[in-house]
Amino acid sequence: MSLLTITDLTVTFGDYTALDHINLTLTQGELRFLIGPNGAGKTTLIDTITGRTRPTHGHITYNNKPIHHLPEHRIARNGIGRTFQTSxxxxxxxxxxxxxxxxxxxxxxxxxxxxxxxxxxxxxxxxxxxxxxxxxxxxxxxxxxxxxxxxxxxxxxxxxPQLLLLDEPVAGMNTDERTRTGQLLTEIATDHTIVVIEHDMDFLRRYARDITVLHEGRILTHGDLTTIQNHPEVQQVYLGHTPHQEHTP
Incomplete structure (x- = not known):
């Protein structure tokens, strides 16, 4: 069952396009990882979902109700919570x-x-x-x-909240703490929907089931880890490999 639906979402700051016609659906009980290079639009997407940034164009619906026009505190009260890179x-x-x-x-x-x-x-x-x-x-x-x-x-x-948006939750953690966090997120996803922005590829390999890759404000691809690893554009723009290079993302 769909919990959050993003349709044709665009965010511009002057001449700069931070998000370019994003379409994304999150279902209940999903653990979704959001990855991409710096400047890909990951944090802007989270900011727009939570009302910190206003969309230039497009719609966001949550529990079948539009929220893209609501202030930040109203969105939080409706059941969307987030963490930041700094605790x-x-x-x-x-x-x-x-x-x-x-x-x-x-x-x-x-x-x-x-x-x-x-x-x-x-x-x-x-x-x-x-x-x-x-x-x-x-x-x-x-x-x-x-x-x-x-x-x-x-x-x-x-x-x-029904939906948790976590911005780099394992940044700076040691190995044991990352393991505990991965177990915790997996357990919480049994009764919440979670979106995780993450750069730690080891953590991604161990705990990611569904991955969305952003690049230059657009969704490059979506799928499981194998799909992401084998996607030529992901290898080139995110992981730094050409399609014919050996890779270990």
């Missing part, structure tokens, strides 16, 4: 308090005043799901880089 957590708060705060994003002011002082079961469940239960009462500032990324994913889950 955004409240370092002076505990891990649990960061997640608890994220659960209240949809509440009205009067509901916040009536919110319980004890941690709800939802927070404990999310802590366990992302593997941060041992750090429940630790300040976020004490977490490792990988743990901070997991906390940010936990905060997204607390906001109850």
């Amino acid at each position: 955004v957590v409240f370092e002076h708060l505990t891990v649990a308090d960061n997640i608890d705060l994220a659960t209240t994003h949809h509440l009205r002011p009067w509901q916040l005043l009536r919110a319980p002082r004890t941690l709800p079961d939802t927070v404990h469940h999310i802590l366990d799901r992302v593997g941060l239960t041992p750090h429940t009462h630790h300040k976020a500032a004490t977490l490792s880089h990988g743990q901070r990324q997991w906390l940010e994913i936990a905060m997204l889950l607390a906001a109850r």
Whole structure:
């Protein structure tokens, strides 16, 4: 079942075309990897889906409703969450308090005043799901880089989105942290739709099922890892190979 549909999406900044007639559909429960060289339009696409950038032309529908005209906070309330390349957590708060705060994003002011002082079961469940239960009462500032990324994913889950957009979630992680993150994303995709912008090709090989390649603001191709590896244009413009070279993407 289609969750997000992008139709003929174009974004221009003056004379520069960042996205050029993008057509893309995401289905429920999908784990989609979005790759491409720097300047391909990956972050601009995420920015446009989440309302940070306005499309010049085209449409975006989410749950069969148009969202391309909505402000960023309305899109977030409708169930689309994202992370950024730089982790955004409240370092002076505990891990649990960061997640608890994220659960209240949809509440009205009067509901916040009536919110319980004890941690709800939802927070404990999310802590366990992302593997941060041992750090429940630790300040976020004490977490490792990988743990901070997991906390940010936990905060997204607390906001109850259907669609998660993750911008380079394993950047700077060590091998164990990348493995744990891959397992986490695979598990979360059982009840969420996830789009991952990623440059780590080893991570891509291990966890990518569906891959979309962007180049110069256009979708170059889409498919599984084998399809992407064997696509001549991908080898040339993204992986740096000509079609006849031996390649290990």
